[in-house]
Amino acid sequence: MSANGKMPSGRLGGVLAIGLRALTSADERGKARRASIFALAIRVLNAVLAYVTQVVLARLMGQFEYGIFAFTWVWLLVFQSIGTFGFADSCVRYVPALRERGTPDELRGFLRLALLMSSLLPLAIGLALAGGVWFAAPLMQSAYVLPIMMMAAVIPFMCLQAYLEDVGRAHFWTVSALVPIYVLRHGFLLMFMLAAVLMGFEATAVTAFACAFLGMAFAGIGQFIAIYAKLRKVVPPGPRVYRIREWLRGSAPFAIMRGMEPLFSFMSVIVMSFFVSPVHIGVFFAATRIIQVVALIPYAAAVGSAHLFSAAHANGDAPRLKLLTREVSLLTFVSSALATGAVVLCGSLLLSLFGDGFSEGYPVLLILAAGVILRAFFGPAEDILNMTGFGSFSARTYVVMVIASAALSVALIIPFGVLGAALATTIALTVRSAWLALAARRLLGLDTTVVGAMIFLKEFLARWRGTSPAPAE
Numbered sequence: 001m002s003a004n005g006k007m008p009s010g011r012l013g014g015v016l017a018i019g020l021r022a023l024t025s026a027d028e029r030g031k032a033r034r035a036s037i038f039a040l041a042i043r044v045l046n047a048v049l050a051y052v053t054q055v056v057l058a059r060l061m062g063q064f065e066y067g068i069f070a071f072t073w074v075w076l077l078v079f080q081s082i083g084t085f086g087f088a089d090s091c092v093r094y095v096p097a098l099r100e101r102g103t104p105d106e107l108r109g110f111l112r113l114a115l116l117m118s119s120l121l122p123l124a125i126g127l128a129l130a131g132g133v134w135f136a137a138p139l140m141q142s143a144y145v146l147p148i149m150m151m152a153a154v155i156p157f158m159c160l161q162a163y164l165e166d167v168g169r170a171h172f173w174t175v176s177a178l179v180p181i182y183v184l185r186h187g188f189l190l191m192f193m194l195a196a197v198l199m200g201f202e203a204t205a206v207t208a209f210a211c212a213f214l215g216m217a218f219a220g221i222g223q224f225i226a227i228y229a230k231l232r233k234v235v236p237p238g239p240r241v242y243r244i245r246e247w248l249r250g251s252a253p254f255a256i257m258r259g260m261e262p263l264f265s266f267m268s269v270i271v272m273s274f275f276v277s278p279v280h281i282g283v284f285f286a287a288t289r290i291i292q293v294v295a296l297i298p299y300a301a302a303v304g305s306a307h308l309f310s311a312a313h314a315n316g317d318a319p320r321l322k323l324l325t326r327e328v329s330l331l332t333f334v335s336s337a338l339a340t341g342a343v344v345l346c347g348s349l350l351l352s353l354f355g356d357g358f359s360e361g362y363p364v365l366l367i368l369a370a371g372v373i374l375r376a377f378f379g380p381a382e383d384i385l386n387m388t389g390f391g392s393f394s395a396r397t398y399v400v401m402v403i404a405s406a407a408l409s410v411a412l413i414i415p416f417g418v419l420g421a422a423l424a425t426t427i428a429l430t431v432r433s434a435w436l437a438l439a440a441r442r443l444l445g446l447d448t449t450v451v452g453a454m455i456f457l458k459e460f461l462a463r464w465r466g467t468s469p470a471p472a473e
Contacts, residue, residue: 040232042174046182047293053190054289058282058354060203067278069205070285071297072147073117074269076154077262079129083122083159086254087247088166093254093387094247095170097314109240110247111167111231117251118163119156126155143205143278150209157216159183164220164227173230180223188215253391259351260398264405264428271409276417279357284418285353287361290347294339305390309387318445321384325446329379329453336376340369364422371426374433379448381436390443394436401432 058066098107110302130152137145143253161181192211193203201207263270267287272281312321343350347365351358385394405428412420440446 034347041176041435042182044293046178047187049183049186049190050292051289053186053193054286055353055355056190057193057208058286058358060197061205061244061354062203062295063279063282064277065204067280067285068143068147068284069208070282071269071273072144072151072205072209073147074262074266076158077266078259079125079151079155080122080158080162081262082115082255082259083125083155084118084163084255085121085248086251086256086258087252088159088162089118089258089386090114090161090247090251091166092170093391094250095167099388100314104235105239105241106243108238109202109242111235112240113242113244113247114163114167114190118159122156122159126152129155130228146208150206152211154209154213154216157213157220161220164223167231168227171230171234173227176223176226176230180219180226184222185215188218191215192443203372224453230448244397252389253395256385257386257391257398260395260402263402264432265404265425266411267402267428268409268425270365271406271413272418272421275413280418283358283361284364286351287364287368287422288357290343290350291365291372293343294336294369294372309384313388316358321388321444322446324385325380326453326455329448329450332380333376333450333453337373340373342353360382361418364418367419367426369468371429374426376469377450378433378437379450379453381433381440381446381448384440384444384448385436388444390439393439393443397432397435397439401435404428404431 056166057069061069062252091111094110095107098104098110129151133140133145133148133152165181168174189208192214193208194209196211197203269281269284274286309321309324312318312324344366347369348359348362351361351365382394385391405424408424408428409421412424414420416423437448440448446452
């Protein structure tokens with residue numbers, strides 16, 4: 001630092017050179033950084049579009065119908081997560097690993113099996129759910145029957161898109177993988193819902209799910225064409241080798257985790273349906289939609305790094321895995337903290353746009369924000385465990401924490417209502433994140449917390465202060 005307080009131009013140029021090399025390098029980590037940036041940009045656009053969509057839906061439907069829609073949407077996320085039996089998520093693990101090992105026959109076999117599992121199984125689940133609701137209708141609240149049946153029709157398209165997303169992620173096709181799901185899906189829902197209301201249809205949860213069905217059908221077909229056009233270029237036709245038993249065992253933990261994840265995230269919504277009206281469910285769901293903006297950051301980091309964790313582990317490259325962990329931990333925490341601060345500052349205004357009565361969700365937003373920051377503090381332990389063969393541990397943790405979350409929700413919602421739901425969610429999220437971070441340290445010797453990531457920052461600053469800048473490798 002010079003006497004006038006300005007940074008020397010040479011030093012500034014060195015910092016810029018390091019950053020430029022980090023973003024433009026042709027190696028895997030350079031690709032990962034660019035993929036994460038693209039993913040974050042797409043998810044930020046998604047957050048804006050999703051927020052606008054939810055505001056429009058809430059204003060058109062009112063708190064009661066919006067609460068019905070929110071509750072049913074939570075169950076759609078659950079069925080979408082388990083509908084592929086984990087084969088959508090396991091693409092991020094197996095595709096890079098099979099590619100690194102140079103086994104194209106197995107790669108072709110895995111992709112075919114994953115496509116079949118992600119198409120046929122969700123169709124069977126949707127049909128079974130619709131049939132079950134039809135027969136159980138006399139025992140259910142009538143307001144939920146038709147929305148759930150419409151939701152069952154959406155499941156196959158949502159599961160197919162989940163598979164296509166992870167195939168794209170495994171090949172760094174970030175735009176083709178994410179845009180149809182996180183931009184087109186919400187754009188079509190908003191467009192079709194507005195068109196339906198203008199045509200005279202009543203703004204109900206049933207109408208919203210009919211529009212969601214059309215939107216996902218259009219987006220899913222376009223995504224399928226885009227991904228498979230690219231896939232044919234990098235995976236040429238040839239014989240297929242199937243290791244069905246191994247892949248079923250490896251994918252099953254993902255099915256459990258992804259099925260448990262929405263249950264864990266929205267257990268409070270499910271429990272609230274027994275104790276509070278759909279109006280309060282709608283308020284809580286609106287707060288979760290706003291705080292979801294911050295959750296985009298760990299997701300974007302996973303898009304760029306999860307398959308690199310898998311590849312490093314498959315090659316036995318422990319130093320590379322350690323360096324990736326430090327970098328992802330630090331960048332995720334800093335980005336999450338900044339985004340959370342912005343959301344908290346604007347939270348009251350964002351809630352008020354949903355309509356009358358939604359502003360009471362601001363204390364809920366603050367509590368949920370604390371949970372997001374604590375989760376970021378403990379780093380990407382879950383992604384690392386899943387990509388290094390310890391997915392079954394993560395799956396068992398999810399099952400235990402879903403049960404614990406349900407108990408916490410009941411214990412806190414009864415006396416504290418919506419605030420109790422937020423407290424239960426934050427406590428459960430913090431405990432799960434801490435437990436997985438401890439597991440990563442015990443099983444892999446990796447410190448995934450931001451404290452461990454500070455080592456990466458210290459090393460970076462040491463290079464920056466050096467006489468000649470070096471790439472941040």
